[in-house]
Amino acid sequence: MSARLVAAGTAAGQQPWSRPAPAQEQPWWRSAVVYQVYLRSFADGNGDGIGDLAGLRARLPYLSWLGVDALWINPHYPSGGADGGYDVVDYRAVDPEYGDVSDVEALVADARQLGLRVVLDVVPNHTSDRHPWFQAALADPDAPEASRYHFAPPSEEPPNNWRSLFGGPAWSRTPDGRWYLHLFAPEQPDLNWRDPVVAEDFERTLRFWLDRGVSGFRVDVAYGLYKDPELRDNPGSYSPTLFGHGPEQAMTWNQPEVHDVWRRWRSVCDEYPDTMLVGEVCLADLDEVALYSRPDELHQSLSFRLLKSRWETPAFAEAIGSALDAFGRVGAPVSWVLGNHDKDRMVSRFGGSETGLARARAAALLLLSLPGSAYVYAGDELGLPQAHVPDEAKQDPIFFRSGGERAGRDGCRVPMPWNATAGVGFSPAGAAKPWLPVPAEWRRHAVSRQTRDSGSVLHLYREALAVRAEHPALGTGEATVSTRGDVLTVRCTGQGRTVRCVVNMGTDTAWVRSRGEVLLESGPGVHTSAGSVALPPDTAVWIAED
Ligand code: NOJ
Ligand code: CA
Numbered sequence: 001m002s003a004r005l006v007a008a009g010t011a012a013g014q015q016p017w018s019r020p021a022p023a024q025e026q027p028w029w030r031s032a033v034v035y036q037v038y039l040r041s042f043a044d045g046n047g048d049g050i051g052d053l054a055g056l057r058a059r060l061p062y063l064s065w066l067g068v069d070a071l072w073i074n075p076h077y078p079s080g081g082a083d084g085g086y087d088v089v090d091y092r093a094v095d096p097e098y099g100d101v102s103d104v105e106a107l108v109a110d111a112r113q114l115g116l117r118v119v120l121d122v123v124p125n126h127t128s129d130r131h132p133w134f135q136a137a138l139a140d141p142d143a144p145e146a147s148r149y150h151f152a153p154p155s156e157e158p159p160n161n162w163r164s165l166f167g168g169p170a171w172s173r174t175p176d177g178r179w180y181l182h183l184f185a186p187e188q189p190d191l192n193w194r195d196p197v198v199a200e201d202f203e204r205t206l207r208f209w210l211d212r213g214v215s216g217f218r219v220d221v222a223y224g225l226y227k228d229p230e231l232r233d234n235p236g237s238y239s240p241t242l243f244g245h246g247p248e249q250a251m252t253w254n255q256p257e258v259h260d261v262w263r264r265w266r267s268v269c270d271e272y273p274d275t276m277l278v279g280e281v282c283l284a285d286l287d288e289v290a291l292y293s294r295p296d297e298l299h300q301s302l303s304f305r306l307l308k309s310r311w312e313t314p315a316f317a318e319a320i321g322s323a324l325d326a327f328g329r330v331g332a333p334v335s336w337v338l339g340n341h342d343k344d345r346m347v348s349r350f351g352g353s354e355t356g357l358a359r360a361r362a363a364a365l366l367l368l369s370l371p372g373s374a375y376v377y378a379g380d381e382l383g384l385p386q387a388h389v390p391d392e393a394k395q396d397p398i399f400f401r402s403g404g405e406r407a408g409r410d411g412c413r414v415p416m417p418w419n420a421t422a423g424v425g426f427s428p429a430g431a432a433k434p435w436l437p438v439p440a441e442w443r444r445h446a447v448s449r450q451t452r453d454s455g456s457v458l459h460l461y462r463e464a465l466a467v468r469a470e471h472p473a474l475g476t477g478e479a480t481v482s483t484r485g486d487v488l489t490v491r492c493t494g495q496g497r498t499v500r501c502v503v504n505m506g507t508d509t510a511w512v513r514s515r516g517e518v519l520l521e522s523g524p525g526v527h528t529s530a531g532s533v534a535l536p537p538d539t540a541v542w543i544a545e546d
Contacts, residue, residue: 029216029276029299030333031475032069032373033465034119038341039073039098040084040435041415042378047431051415053099057107060114062447066381067465070117072218074341076104080128082187083397084341084413086220087128091205101212108213117215119278124202125221126188134189138174148195150181150227161233162252167401183224183252185397193225199261203268210272222262222279222292222301226255246284254283262297278302278335286326293332300335300373303327307337311350311359313483313505320370320481320490338367339377345412348386355538357383361460361522362503362540368464369492369501369542371479379416382445383457387414393437414438419448460522467520467542473499486510503540510535516545
Protein backbone atom coordinates (compact mmCIF):
# COMPACT_ATOMS: atom_id res chain seq x y z
CA MET A 1 0.00 0.00 0.00
CA SER A 2 1.57 3.25 -1.07
CA ALA A 3 1.11 6.26 1.19
CA ARG A 4 0.86 8.63 -1.74
CA LEU A 5 -2.41 6.99 -2.74
CA VAL A 6 -4.24 7.99 0.41
CA ALA A 7 -5.95 11.31 -0.14
CA ALA A 8 -5.20 14.07 2.32
CA GLY A 9 -8.03 14.58 4.76
CA THR A 10 -8.88 10.89 4.72
CA ALA A 11 -10.01 9.59 8.06
CA ALA A 12 -7.58 7.22 9.73
CA GLY A 13 -8.31 3.60 9.01
CA GLN A 14 -10.01 4.24 5.68
CA GLN A 15 -8.94 2.02 2.84
CA PRO A 16 -7.07 3.60 -0.02
CA TRP A 17 -8.22 3.33 -3.63
CA SER A 18 -8.66 -0.30 -4.51
CA ARG A 19 -7.01 0.08 -7.91
CA PRO A 20 -3.87 2.03 -7.03
CA ALA A 21 -1.22 2.74 -9.61
CA PRO A 22 2.13 1.30 -8.52
CA ALA A 23 4.58 4.05 -7.61
CA GLN A 24 6.68 3.69 -10.77
CA GLU A 25 3.65 4.13 -13.02
CA GLN A 26 2.24 7.34 -14.42
CA PRO A 27 -0.18 9.35 -12.28
CA TRP A 28 -3.70 7.96 -12.51
CA TRP A 29 -5.19 10.98 -14.23
CA ARG A 30 -2.96 10.70 -17.30
CA SER A 31 -4.95 7.73 -18.60
CA ALA A 32 -8.09 7.77 -16.46
CA VAL A 33 -11.53 7.10 -17.81
CA VAL A 34 -13.61 9.77 -16.13
CA TYR A 35 -17.39 9.41 -16.07
CA GLN A 36 -19.22 12.73 -16.11
CA VAL A 37 -22.20 12.72 -13.76
CA TYR A 38 -24.83 15.34 -14.52
CA LEU A 39 -25.95 15.28 -10.90
CA ARG A 40 -29.42 16.66 -11.46
CA SER A 41 -30.17 13.89 -13.95
CA PHE A 42 -28.31 10.88 -12.65
CA ALA A 43 -30.38 9.37 -9.84
CA ASP A 44 -32.95 10.84 -7.46
CA GLY A 45 -32.58 9.45 -3.94
CA ASN A 46 -35.37 11.31 -2.12
CA GLY A 47 -38.17 11.37 -4.69
CA ASP A 48 -38.39 15.08 -5.50
CA GLY A 49 -37.68 14.42 -9.19
CA ILE A 50 -34.17 15.89 -8.98
CA GLY A 51 -30.99 13.83 -9.02
CA ASP A 52 -28.96 14.11 -5.82
CA LEU A 53 -25.90 12.89 -3.95
CA ALA A 54 -27.77 10.10 -2.16
CA GLY A 55 -29.02 8.82 -5.51
CA LEU A 56 -25.55 8.94 -6.98
CA ARG A 57 -24.09 7.19 -3.95
CA ALA A 58 -26.58 4.36 -4.33
CA ARG A 59 -25.55 3.97 -7.98
CA LEU A 60 -21.78 3.88 -7.38
CA PRO A 61 -21.73 0.07 -7.73
CA TYR A 62 -22.98 0.58 -11.30
CA LEU A 63 -20.00 2.80 -12.10
CA SER A 64 -17.65 0.32 -10.50
CA TRP A 65 -19.24 -2.52 -12.52
CA LEU A 66 -18.82 -0.43 -15.65
CA GLY A 67 -15.12 -0.07 -14.91
CA VAL A 68 -14.45 3.69 -14.97
CA ASP A 69 -11.69 5.19 -12.81
CA ALA A 70 -13.24 8.43 -11.61
CA LEU A 71 -16.34 10.54 -11.71
CA TRP A 72 -16.62 14.24 -12.33
CA ILE A 73 -19.78 15.75 -10.88
CA ASN A 74 -21.34 18.84 -12.45
CA PRO A 75 -21.80 21.69 -9.92
CA HIS A 76 -23.38 20.62 -6.65
CA TYR A 77 -23.28 24.05 -4.99
CA PRO A 78 -26.18 26.21 -3.81
CA SER A 79 -27.12 28.01 -6.98
CA GLY A 80 -29.49 30.59 -8.36
CA GLY A 81 -30.66 27.94 -10.83
CA ALA A 82 -30.12 30.16 -13.87
CA ASP A 83 -27.58 27.93 -15.65
CA GLY A 84 -27.73 24.33 -14.46
CA GLY A 85 -25.72 25.07 -11.31
CA TYR A 86 -23.03 27.17 -13.05
CA ASP A 87 -24.29 30.21 -11.11
CA VAL A 88 -22.89 29.48 -7.68
CA VAL A 89 -24.13 31.16 -4.49
CA ASP A 90 -21.80 29.43 -2.02
CA TYR A 91 -18.68 27.56 -3.13
CA ARG A 92 -18.13 25.77 0.17
CA ALA A 93 -21.57 24.25 0.56
CA VAL A 94 -23.97 21.86 -1.13
CA ASP A 95 -27.31 22.81 -2.62
CA PRO A 96 -29.98 21.37 -0.28
CA GLU A 97 -31.59 19.87 -3.40
CA TYR A 98 -28.53 17.64 -3.68
CA GLY A 99 -27.74 16.98 0.00
CA ASP A 100 -25.12 18.47 2.26
CA VAL A 101 -21.36 18.44 2.79
CA SER A 102 -21.56 15.18 4.73
CA ASP A 103 -23.11 13.58 1.62
CA VAL A 104 -20.05 14.60 -0.40
CA GLU A 105 -17.81 13.11 2.28
CA ALA A 106 -19.84 9.90 2.29
CA LEU A 107 -19.76 9.79 -1.50
CA VAL A 108 -15.99 10.17 -1.55
CA ALA A 109 -15.61 7.45 1.09
CA ASP A 110 -17.93 5.01 -0.69
CA ALA A 111 -16.31 5.73 -4.02
CA ARG A 112 -12.88 5.09 -2.56
CA GLN A 113 -14.01 1.69 -1.34
CA LEU A 114 -14.93 0.88 -4.92
CA GLY A 115 -11.70 2.25 -6.38
CA LEU A 116 -13.36 5.33 -7.81
CA ARG A 117 -12.10 8.89 -7.46
CA VAL A 118 -14.38 11.91 -7.21
CA VAL A 119 -13.67 15.13 -9.10
CA LEU A 120 -15.78 18.23 -8.48
CA ASP A 121 -16.62 21.14 -10.78
CA VAL A 122 -15.40 24.59 -9.79
CA VAL A 123 -16.68 27.80 -11.38
CA PRO A 124 -14.19 30.67 -11.00
CA ASN A 125 -15.14 32.97 -13.91
CA HIS A 126 -18.43 34.13 -12.44
CA THR A 127 -20.71 33.74 -9.43
CA SER A 128 -24.47 33.81 -9.15
CA ASP A 129 -26.08 37.23 -8.88
CA ARG A 130 -27.41 35.87 -5.57
CA HIS A 131 -23.89 35.39 -4.22
CA PRO A 132 -23.45 37.49 -1.04
CA TRP A 133 -20.62 39.45 -2.69
CA PHE A 134 -22.78 40.54 -5.60
CA GLN A 135 -25.69 41.32 -3.31
CA ALA A 136 -23.42 43.51 -1.16
CA ALA A 137 -22.11 45.23 -4.29
CA LEU A 138 -25.63 45.89 -5.52
CA ALA A 139 -26.64 47.39 -2.19
CA ASP A 140 -23.64 49.70 -1.98
CA PRO A 141 -21.45 50.76 -4.94
CA ASP A 142 -18.66 51.58 -2.46
CA ALA A 143 -18.71 48.21 -0.70
CA PRO A 144 -15.41 46.29 -0.97
CA GLU A 145 -17.34 43.52 -2.73
CA ALA A 146 -18.04 45.84 -5.68
CA SER A 147 -14.41 45.67 -6.80
CA ARG A 148 -14.71 41.87 -7.05
CA TYR A 149 -16.92 42.31 -10.14
CA HIS A 150 -16.85 44.50 -13.23
CA PHE A 151 -19.12 47.48 -12.67
CA ALA A 152 -19.22 50.60 -14.82
CA PRO A 153 -20.93 53.92 -14.02
CA PRO A 154 -24.36 54.69 -15.49
CA SER A 155 -24.23 55.75 -19.13
CA GLU A 156 -26.47 55.55 -22.21
CA GLU A 157 -24.51 52.79 -23.90
CA PRO A 158 -22.81 49.74 -22.37
CA PRO A 159 -19.06 50.16 -21.78
CA ASN A 160 -18.05 48.12 -24.83
CA ASN A 161 -19.21 45.75 -27.57
CA TRP A 162 -18.78 42.50 -25.68
CA ARG A 163 -21.48 39.89 -26.18
CA SER A 164 -22.82 37.23 -23.85
CA LEU A 165 -22.13 33.68 -25.00
CA PHE A 166 -25.76 32.94 -24.33
CA GLY A 167 -26.97 35.78 -26.57
CA GLY A 168 -27.40 39.54 -26.19
CA PRO A 169 -24.99 42.08 -24.74
CA ALA A 170 -22.53 41.05 -22.00
CA TRP A 171 -23.57 44.06 -19.91
CA SER A 172 -26.76 44.53 -17.91
CA ARG A 173 -27.89 47.33 -15.66
CA THR A 174 -28.21 47.30 -11.90
CA PRO A 175 -31.37 48.86 -10.39
CA ASP A 176 -29.35 52.06 -9.75
CA GLY A 177 -28.33 52.29 -13.41
CA ARG A 178 -24.77 50.96 -13.27
CA TRP A 179 -23.56 48.39 -15.78
CA TYR A 180 -22.13 45.03 -14.78
CA LEU A 181 -20.39 42.42 -16.91
CA HIS A 182 -21.68 38.89 -17.51
CA LEU A 183 -20.13 36.89 -20.32
CA PHE A 184 -22.83 34.27 -19.76
CA ALA A 185 -26.34 34.91 -18.37
CA PRO A 186 -27.16 38.17 -16.50
CA GLU A 187 -27.52 36.00 -13.38
CA GLN A 188 -23.81 35.12 -13.73
CA PRO A 189 -21.81 38.31 -13.06
CA ASP A 190 -18.13 37.93 -14.00
CA LEU A 191 -15.61 38.14 -11.20
CA ASN A 192 -12.77 40.64 -11.29
CA TRP A 193 -9.65 38.53 -10.77
CA ARG A 194 -7.52 41.64 -10.40
CA ASP A 195 -8.93 41.91 -6.86
CA PRO A 196 -6.70 39.64 -4.71
CA VAL A 197 -9.61 38.68 -2.43
CA VAL A 198 -11.10 36.68 -5.31
CA ALA A 199 -7.98 34.55 -5.69
CA GLU A 200 -7.67 34.02 -1.94
CA ASP A 201 -11.26 32.92 -1.64
CA PHE A 202 -10.97 30.35 -4.43
CA GLU A 203 -7.85 28.87 -2.88
CA ARG A 204 -9.85 28.44 0.33
CA THR A 205 -12.54 26.70 -1.69
CA LEU A 206 -10.05 24.31 -3.27
CA ARG A 207 -8.64 23.37 0.12
CA PHE A 208 -12.11 23.01 1.62
CA TRP A 209 -12.97 20.21 -0.82
CA LEU A 210 -9.48 18.72 -1.06
CA ASP A 211 -9.53 18.36 2.72
CA ARG A 212 -12.65 16.26 2.22
CA GLY A 213 -10.79 13.82 0.03
CA VAL A 214 -11.83 14.80 -3.47
CA SER A 215 -9.34 14.01 -6.21
CA GLY A 216 -9.46 17.32 -7.99
CA PHE A 217 -11.55 19.68 -10.05
CA ARG A 218 -12.88 20.26 -13.50
CA VAL A 219 -12.35 23.99 -13.94
CA ASP A 220 -15.18 25.82 -15.68
CA VAL A 221 -14.25 28.49 -18.26
CA ALA A 222 -10.56 28.14 -17.44
CA TYR A 223 -9.74 30.34 -20.45
CA GLY A 224 -11.67 33.22 -18.86
CA LEU A 225 -11.26 34.93 -15.46
CA TYR A 226 -9.14 37.90 -16.60
CA LYS A 227 -10.42 40.44 -19.10
CA ASP A 228 -8.61 43.14 -21.03
CA PRO A 229 -7.60 45.66 -18.29
CA GLU A 230 -8.98 48.58 -20.31
CA LEU A 231 -12.14 46.69 -21.35
CA ARG A 232 -11.47 47.57 -24.99
CA ASP A 233 -13.89 46.56 -27.73
CA ASN A 234 -13.44 43.14 -29.26
CA PRO A 235 -12.00 43.52 -32.73
CA GLY A 236 -14.15 41.12 -34.69
CA SER A 237 -17.72 40.09 -35.15
CA TYR A 238 -19.05 37.78 -32.50
CA SER A 239 -19.75 34.22 -33.56
CA PRO A 240 -22.45 32.65 -31.44
CA THR A 241 -20.93 29.27 -30.72
CA LEU A 242 -20.18 27.83 -27.31
CA PHE A 243 -16.70 26.63 -28.24
CA GLY A 244 -13.60 27.73 -29.99
CA HIS A 245 -13.15 31.44 -29.35
CA GLY A 246 -10.47 33.15 -31.41
CA PRO A 247 -8.86 36.54 -32.00
CA GLU A 248 -12.27 38.11 -32.70
CA GLN A 249 -12.83 37.89 -28.94
CA ALA A 250 -9.28 38.75 -27.92
CA MET A 251 -10.34 41.15 -25.17
CA THR A 252 -12.65 38.79 -23.27
CA TRP A 253 -10.74 35.50 -23.19
CA ASN A 254 -7.28 34.00 -22.86
CA GLN A 255 -5.55 36.88 -21.11
CA PRO A 256 -1.94 36.07 -20.20
CA GLU A 257 -2.49 36.70 -16.46
CA VAL A 258 -4.77 33.68 -16.14
CA HIS A 259 -1.85 31.29 -16.39
CA ASP A 260 -0.55 32.50 -13.02
CA VAL A 261 -3.84 31.46 -11.43
CA TRP A 262 -3.34 27.94 -12.73
CA ARG A 263 0.24 27.91 -11.42
CA ARG A 264 -1.05 28.80 -7.96
CA TRP A 265 -3.84 26.24 -8.13
CA ARG A 266 -1.36 23.62 -9.27
CA SER A 267 0.78 24.31 -6.24
CA VAL A 268 -2.27 23.94 -3.98
CA CYS A 269 -3.01 20.57 -5.58
CA ASP A 270 0.61 19.56 -5.20
CA GLU A 271 0.03 19.60 -1.44
CA TYR A 272 -2.62 16.90 -1.88
CA PRO A 273 -1.20 13.73 -3.39
CA ASP A 274 -2.82 12.32 -6.51
CA THR A 275 -5.15 15.23 -7.18
CA MET A 276 -5.63 16.95 -10.50
CA LEU A 277 -7.15 19.89 -12.34
CA VAL A 278 -8.78 19.52 -15.74
CA GLY A 279 -9.67 22.74 -17.50
CA GLU A 280 -12.40 23.70 -19.87
CA VAL A 281 -10.45 25.74 -22.41
CA CYS A 282 -12.66 26.59 -25.39
CA LEU A 283 -10.18 28.29 -27.65
CA ALA A 284 -9.99 27.75 -31.37
CA ASP A 285 -6.20 27.48 -31.41
CA LEU A 286 -5.22 24.11 -29.92
CA ASP A 287 -1.67 25.27 -29.25
CA GLU A 288 -3.14 27.98 -27.04
CA VAL A 289 -5.33 25.38 -25.32
CA ALA A 290 -2.32 23.18 -24.66
CA LEU A 291 -0.48 26.05 -22.95
CA TYR A 292 -2.97 25.73 -20.10
CA SER A 293 -1.53 22.27 -19.45
CA ARG A 294 2.13 23.13 -19.22
CA PRO A 295 3.82 21.12 -16.47
CA ASP A 296 3.23 23.73 -13.76
CA GLU A 297 -0.37 24.62 -14.74
CA LEU A 298 -3.57 22.56 -15.08
CA HIS A 299 -2.84 18.85 -15.26
CA GLN A 300 -4.97 18.61 -18.37
CA SER A 301 -7.37 20.53 -20.57
CA LEU A 302 -10.40 18.97 -22.18
CA SER A 303 -9.98 18.49 -25.90
CA PHE A 304 -13.29 19.17 -27.62
CA ARG A 305 -12.21 18.48 -31.20
CA LEU A 306 -13.85 15.05 -31.45
CA LEU A 307 -17.01 16.49 -29.97
CA LYS A 308 -17.25 18.85 -32.90
CA SER A 309 -16.11 16.54 -35.69
CA ARG A 310 -18.33 15.27 -38.47
CA TRP A 311 -18.38 11.52 -39.11
CA GLU A 312 -15.67 11.65 -41.79
CA THR A 313 -12.12 10.38 -41.75
CA PRO A 314 -10.43 13.75 -42.51
CA ALA A 315 -12.29 15.47 -39.66
CA PHE A 316 -11.55 12.74 -37.13
CA ALA A 317 -7.93 12.35 -38.23
CA GLU A 318 -7.43 16.11 -37.91
CA ALA A 319 -9.09 16.16 -34.49
CA ILE A 320 -6.89 13.35 -33.19
CA GLY A 321 -3.62 14.32 -34.86
CA SER A 322 -3.79 18.00 -33.95
CA ALA A 323 -4.59 17.25 -30.30
CA LEU A 324 -1.78 14.67 -30.00
CA ASP A 325 0.65 17.18 -31.51
CA ALA A 326 -0.42 20.22 -29.50
CA PHE A 327 -0.59 18.50 -26.12
CA GLY A 328 2.48 16.42 -26.92
CA ARG A 329 4.47 19.64 -27.34
CA VAL A 330 3.81 20.57 -23.68
CA GLY A 331 4.10 17.01 -22.35
CA ALA A 332 0.45 16.80 -21.30
CA PRO A 333 -1.90 13.91 -22.02
CA VAL A 334 -4.90 14.63 -24.21
CA SER A 335 -8.27 14.54 -22.42
CA TRP A 336 -10.63 13.24 -25.06
CA VAL A 337 -14.31 14.14 -25.07
CA LEU A 338 -17.11 12.78 -27.25
CA GLY A 339 -20.07 14.01 -25.25
CA ASN A 340 -20.96 16.38 -22.45
CA HIS A 341 -23.80 18.41 -20.98
CA ASP A 342 -23.31 21.25 -23.48
CA LYS A 343 -23.53 19.38 -26.77
CA ASP A 344 -26.10 17.26 -28.56
CA ARG A 345 -25.78 13.55 -27.78
CA MET A 346 -23.42 11.82 -30.19
CA VAL A 347 -25.99 9.27 -31.45
CA SER A 348 -27.94 12.23 -32.81
CA ARG A 349 -24.89 14.19 -33.96
CA PHE A 350 -23.79 11.19 -35.98
CA GLY A 351 -27.10 10.86 -37.82
CA GLY A 352 -29.54 9.44 -35.30
CA SER A 353 -31.39 6.10 -35.20
CA GLU A 354 -29.52 2.90 -36.07
CA THR A 355 -26.81 4.64 -38.10
CA GLY A 356 -26.12 7.16 -35.35
CA LEU A 357 -26.00 4.39 -32.78
CA ALA A 358 -23.60 2.24 -34.83
CA ARG A 359 -21.33 5.25 -35.27
CA ALA A 360 -21.52 6.12 -31.58
CA ARG A 361 -20.50 2.54 -30.75
CA ALA A 362 -17.56 2.75 -33.14
CA ALA A 363 -16.63 6.16 -31.74
CA ALA A 364 -16.59 4.67 -28.23
CA LEU A 365 -13.88 2.21 -29.25
CA LEU A 366 -11.95 5.03 -30.85
CA LEU A 367 -12.25 7.21 -27.74
CA LEU A 368 -11.13 4.43 -25.43
CA SER A 369 -8.14 3.48 -27.55
CA LEU A 370 -6.52 6.90 -27.64
CA PRO A 371 -3.62 7.70 -25.34
CA GLY A 372 -4.62 10.03 -22.53
CA SER A 373 -7.71 10.33 -20.42
CA ALA A 374 -11.22 9.77 -21.75
CA TYR A 375 -14.32 11.59 -20.54
CA VAL A 376 -17.55 9.61 -20.86
CA TYR A 377 -20.77 11.58 -20.42
CA ALA A 378 -23.43 9.81 -18.34
CA GLY A 379 -25.91 8.15 -20.66
CA ASP A 380 -23.53 7.85 -23.59
CA GLU A 381 -22.75 4.33 -22.36
CA LEU A 382 -26.47 3.63 -22.95
CA GLY A 383 -26.43 5.09 -26.45
CA LEU A 384 -28.97 7.74 -25.48
CA PRO A 385 -30.02 10.00 -28.33
CA GLN A 386 -30.71 13.71 -27.93
CA ALA A 387 -34.11 13.89 -26.24
CA HIS A 388 -36.93 16.01 -27.57
CA VAL A 389 -37.79 18.45 -24.78
CA PRO A 390 -40.95 20.48 -25.40
CA ASP A 391 -40.37 24.24 -25.28
CA GLU A 392 -42.57 24.64 -22.22
CA ALA A 393 -40.35 22.23 -20.26
CA LYS A 394 -37.06 23.83 -21.29
CA GLN A 395 -34.74 25.27 -18.68
CA ASP A 396 -31.59 26.30 -20.56
CA PRO A 397 -30.88 30.07 -20.67
CA ILE A 398 -29.49 29.63 -24.20
CA PHE A 399 -33.01 28.82 -25.42
CA PHE A 400 -34.53 31.84 -23.71
CA ARG A 401 -31.80 34.37 -24.46
CA SER A 402 -31.81 33.47 -28.14
CA GLY A 403 -35.57 33.98 -28.27
CA GLY A 404 -35.99 30.28 -29.02
CA GLU A 405 -33.67 30.43 -32.04
CA ARG A 406 -31.16 28.07 -30.41
CA ALA A 407 -32.64 24.82 -29.08
CA GLY A 408 -30.43 24.88 -25.98
CA ARG A 409 -28.89 22.01 -24.08
CA ASP A 410 -31.83 20.43 -22.27
CA GLY A 411 -32.00 17.52 -24.71
CA CYS A 412 -28.68 16.12 -23.51
CA ARG A 413 -29.54 16.65 -19.84
CA VAL A 414 -32.63 14.47 -19.53
CA PRO A 415 -32.63 12.02 -16.57
CA MET A 416 -31.05 8.58 -16.88
CA PRO A 417 -33.32 5.60 -17.58
CA TRP A 418 -32.44 2.97 -14.99
CA ASN A 419 -35.26 0.52 -15.56
CA ALA A 420 -38.12 -0.10 -17.95
CA THR A 421 -40.94 1.09 -15.68
CA ALA A 422 -43.00 4.18 -16.53
CA GLY A 423 -40.77 6.44 -14.42
CA VAL A 424 -37.62 4.72 -15.80
CA GLY A 425 -36.39 4.20 -12.23
CA PHE A 426 -34.85 7.66 -11.99
CA SER A 427 -36.74 8.35 -8.75
CA PRO A 428 -38.17 6.01 -6.12
CA ALA A 429 -41.73 4.82 -6.76
CA GLY A 430 -44.44 7.45 -6.14
CA ALA A 431 -42.02 10.36 -6.56
CA ALA A 432 -42.55 13.77 -8.14
CA LYS A 433 -42.14 14.12 -11.89
CA PRO A 434 -38.53 14.33 -13.07
CA TRP A 435 -37.23 17.87 -13.51
CA LEU A 436 -37.03 17.35 -17.28
CA PRO A 437 -39.49 14.99 -18.98
CA VAL A 438 -38.06 11.62 -20.00
CA PRO A 439 -39.30 10.39 -23.42
CA ALA A 440 -41.52 7.32 -22.99
CA GLU A 441 -39.48 5.38 -25.57
CA TRP A 442 -36.37 5.71 -23.41
CA ARG A 443 -37.47 2.65 -21.47
CA ARG A 444 -35.81 0.61 -24.18
CA HIS A 445 -32.46 2.22 -23.33
CA ALA A 446 -32.76 1.37 -19.63
CA VAL A 447 -29.75 0.11 -17.73
CA SER A 448 -31.75 -2.90 -16.50
CA ARG A 449 -32.47 -3.98 -20.08
CA GLN A 450 -28.97 -3.38 -21.34
CA THR A 451 -27.30 -5.27 -18.52
CA ARG A 452 -29.25 -8.37 -19.64
CA ASP A 453 -28.31 -7.91 -23.31
CA SER A 454 -24.73 -8.89 -24.09
CA GLY A 455 -24.96 -7.03 -27.42
CA SER A 456 -25.94 -3.71 -25.81
CA VAL A 457 -23.97 -0.48 -25.95
CA LEU A 458 -23.59 -0.74 -22.20
CA HIS A 459 -21.84 -4.10 -22.51
CA LEU A 460 -19.65 -2.73 -25.28
CA TYR A 461 -18.43 0.07 -22.98
CA ARG A 462 -17.87 -2.36 -20.15
CA GLU A 463 -15.90 -4.77 -22.32
CA ALA A 464 -13.92 -1.95 -23.88
CA LEU A 465 -13.00 -0.61 -20.43
CA ALA A 466 -11.93 -4.09 -19.32
CA VAL A 467 -9.81 -4.63 -22.44
CA ARG A 468 -8.30 -1.14 -22.10
CA ALA A 469 -7.30 -1.95 -18.51
CA GLU A 470 -5.50 -5.10 -19.69
CA HIS A 471 -3.64 -3.61 -22.66
CA PRO A 472 -1.12 -0.88 -21.92
CA ALA A 473 -1.15 0.08 -25.61
CA LEU A 474 -4.67 1.42 -25.05
CA GLY A 475 -4.93 4.66 -23.14
CA THR A 476 -1.37 4.84 -21.87
CA GLY A 477 0.81 4.47 -24.94
CA GLU A 478 1.67 6.57 -27.94
CA ALA A 479 -0.46 6.82 -31.03
CA THR A 480 -0.33 7.73 -34.68
CA VAL A 481 -3.37 8.35 -36.82
CA SER A 482 -3.77 7.65 -40.52
CA THR A 483 -6.55 7.39 -43.08
CA ARG A 484 -7.10 5.41 -46.24
CA GLY A 485 -10.27 6.59 -47.88
CA ASP A 486 -13.08 6.03 -45.42
CA VAL A 487 -10.95 3.96 -43.06
CA LEU A 488 -9.34 5.61 -40.06
CA THR A 489 -6.59 3.82 -38.17
CA VAL A 490 -5.13 4.77 -34.83
CA ARG A 491 -2.02 2.75 -34.07
CA CYS A 492 -1.48 2.67 -30.31
CA THR A 493 1.76 1.39 -28.85
CA GLY A 494 2.62 0.86 -25.21
CA GLN A 495 5.06 -1.36 -23.35
CA GLY A 496 6.21 -2.91 -26.61
CA ARG A 497 2.74 -3.99 -27.73
CA THR A 498 0.60 -2.45 -30.45
CA VAL A 499 -3.15 -2.33 -30.75
CA ARG A 500 -4.77 -0.82 -33.82
CA CYS A 501 -8.17 0.79 -33.64
CA VAL A 502 -9.60 0.69 -37.16
CA VAL A 503 -12.84 2.50 -37.94
CA ASN A 504 -14.79 2.19 -41.17
CA MET A 505 -16.55 5.53 -41.63
CA GLY A 506 -17.76 4.74 -45.14
CA THR A 507 -20.77 3.01 -46.59
CA ASP A 508 -19.10 -0.17 -47.94
CA THR A 509 -17.43 -3.01 -46.10
CA ALA A 510 -13.70 -2.37 -45.74
CA TRP A 511 -11.04 -5.10 -45.71
CA VAL A 512 -8.25 -4.53 -43.24
CA ARG A 513 -5.10 -6.60 -43.57
CA SER A 514 -4.15 -8.16 -40.26
CA ARG A 515 -2.25 -10.99 -38.76
CA GLY A 516 -3.26 -9.98 -35.27
CA GLU A 517 -6.04 -10.91 -32.92
CA VAL A 518 -9.33 -9.02 -32.95
CA LEU A 519 -9.77 -7.97 -29.31
CA LEU A 520 -13.12 -6.25 -29.64
CA GLU A 521 -15.54 -5.08 -32.31
CA SER A 522 -18.12 -2.33 -31.99
CA GLY A 523 -20.89 -4.08 -33.93
CA PRO A 524 -21.93 -7.24 -35.75
CA GLY A 525 -20.59 -8.54 -39.05
CA VAL A 526 -16.86 -8.35 -38.38
CA HIS A 527 -15.10 -11.49 -39.62
CA THR A 528 -11.60 -12.59 -40.48
CA SER A 529 -10.69 -14.34 -43.68
CA ALA A 530 -7.31 -15.07 -45.26
CA GLY A 531 -5.39 -12.57 -43.14
CA SER A 532 -7.91 -9.79 -43.54
CA VAL A 533 -10.66 -8.46 -41.31
CA ALA A 534 -13.95 -7.51 -42.93
CA LEU A 535 -15.23 -4.35 -41.33
CA PRO A 536 -18.84 -3.35 -42.06
CA PRO A 537 -19.75 0.35 -42.42
CA ASP A 538 -19.78 2.41 -39.19
CA THR A 539 -17.90 -0.27 -37.28
CA ALA A 540 -14.63 -0.22 -35.36
CA VAL A 541 -12.30 -3.00 -34.22
CA TRP A 542 -9.38 -3.28 -31.88
CA ILE A 543 -6.70 -5.52 -33.31
CA ALA A 544 -3.72 -6.58 -31.19
CA GLU A 545 -0.74 -6.92 -33.51
CA ASP A 546 1.43 -10.02 -33.24
C1 NOJ B 1 -19.26 25.77 -19.38
C2 NOJ B 1 -20.23 24.79 -18.83
O1 NOJ B 1 -19.91 23.51 -19.31
C3 NOJ B 1 -21.60 25.26 -19.26
O2 NOJ B 1 -22.58 24.31 -18.97
C4 NOJ B 1 -21.88 26.58 -18.60
O3 NOJ B 1 -23.10 27.08 -19.10
C5 NOJ B 1 -20.78 27.60 -18.90
N1 NOJ B 1 -19.47 27.05 -18.76
C6 NOJ B 1 -20.89 28.79 -17.97
O4 NOJ B 1 -20.50 28.45 -16.67
CA1 CA C 1 -33.76 14.31 -5.22
